Amino acid sequence: MPGSGDFMRFLTCHTKSFSLLIWRSYCQHVVPGIQGYNAGFNPTKRALDRADKEFDLIGPKASFQGSALKLEDAPRLKLPEVAFIGRTSVGKSSLINAILNRNKLVRTSKKPGHTRLINFFNINSKMYLVDLPGYGHVEGLGSKRGTEHFVKVAETYLKERAGKELRSVCLLIDGKVGVKKNDLIAFEMMGEFGGPFQVILTKMDKLPKPRHQEVIEAVYKIKEQFSLDNCFPHVFAVSSTEKTGLSELRYFISLNVGIKNSEKW
Ligand SMILES: Nc1nc2c(ncn2[C@@H]2O[C@H](COP(=O)(O)OP(=O)(O)OP(=O)(O)O)[C@@H](O)[C@H]2O)c(=O)[nH]1
Numbered sequence: 542m543p544g545s546g547d548f549m550r551f552l553t554c555h556t557k558s559f560s561l562l563i564w565r566s567y568c569q570h571v572v573p574g575i576q577g578y579n580a581g582f583n584p585t586k587r588a589l590d591r592a593d594k595e596f597d598l599i600g601p602k603a604s605f606q607g608s609a610l611k612l613e614d615a616p617r618l619k620l621p622e623v624a625f626i627g628r629t630s631v632g633k634s635s636l637i638n639a640i641l642n643r644n645k646l647v648r649t650s651k652k653p654g655h656t657r658l659i660n661f662f663n664i665n666s667k668m669y670l671v672d673l674p675g676y677g678h679v680e681g682l683g684s685k686r687g688t689e690h691f692v693k694v695a696e697t698y699l700k701e702r703a704g705k706e707l708r709s710v711c712l713l714i715d716g717k718v719g720v721k722k723n724d725l726i727a728f729e730m731m732g733e734f735g736g737p738f739q740v741i742l743t744k745m746d747k748l749p750k751p752r753h754q755e756v757i758e759a760v761y762k763i764k765e766q767f768s769l770d771n772c773f774p775h776v777f778a779v780s781s782t783e784k785t786g787l788s789e790l791r792y793f794i795s796l797n798v799g800i801k802n803s804e805k806w
């Protein structure tokens with residue numbers, strides 16, 4: 542991925558450590574008494590039900606706030622943000638719809654490279670879910686130019702928002718396709734970015750159930766190789782089509798943006 546090394550130059554130590562501080566505090570909420578970062582992620586059924594209820598309430602009120610190519614054009618209203626990145630067609634836009642229980646709030650497409658701008662979705666004035674362009678092949682642009690477009694747009698966004706509005710980044714990996722070269726570079730890029738992020742395996746419905754664990758474990762191994770301390774220990778696995786794995790993600794996002802904390806739930 543060209544230009545990913547630029548992240549280091551952009552990020553000051555200050556924003557990085559501030560960002561990590563926030564992330565560690567989430568970890569404390571999510572996994573009380575966390576030892577290192579290898580502890581499990583086991584929210585109670587009650588907590589997951591609460592998260593689903595919360596999103597049942599806020600989902601219908603979610604609306605498109607605006608698009609930006611450059612951050613000067615981003616919405617002026619500041620809210621905590623959770624962003625979605627990953628290869629083109631990995632299912633970023635579909636996942637935002639699924640989390641919110643909406644069918645058509647975010648536009649999706651079979652053609653890779655459909656999302657070209659930074660799209661802000663205002664979730665009942667509590668947070669923004671931010672849909673970003675993907676890296677990899679883009680219909681009409683090809684892979685090189687598609688990825689260059691991603692780097693240009695995402696780099697500025699991540700750099701500017703780290704340690705400020707951006708509370709965490711969801712790095713999506715296609716569960717059926719597995720980790721590709723571009724995804725490895727994305728891991729590297731996230732290490733340089735330094736802000737909190739978590740890995741989400743998408744399209745799990747395309748994999749036979751007996752293979753789920755194997756694929757999840759393969760991603761854990763890759764995570765270990767990078768040993769990034771800004772990567773949340775748990776790997777999420779979802780299907781936007783079959784609506785599985787969403788409660789955990791809703792719960793995690795609620796903690797990220799501070800809608801609820803685990804003690805109350
Ligand atoms: N089977 C299955 N298909 C999915 C799932 N999520 C998304 N898709 C399909 O994958 C295709 C791409 O989905 P998008 O949500 O548009 O992907 P994206 O990552 O936003 O893609 P770009 O905007 O092009 O970067 C669409 O045809 C979706 O219907 C899923 O969980 N299961």
Ligand SMILES: [Mg+2]
Nearest residue numbers: 633634655656
């Ligand atoms: Mg999209």
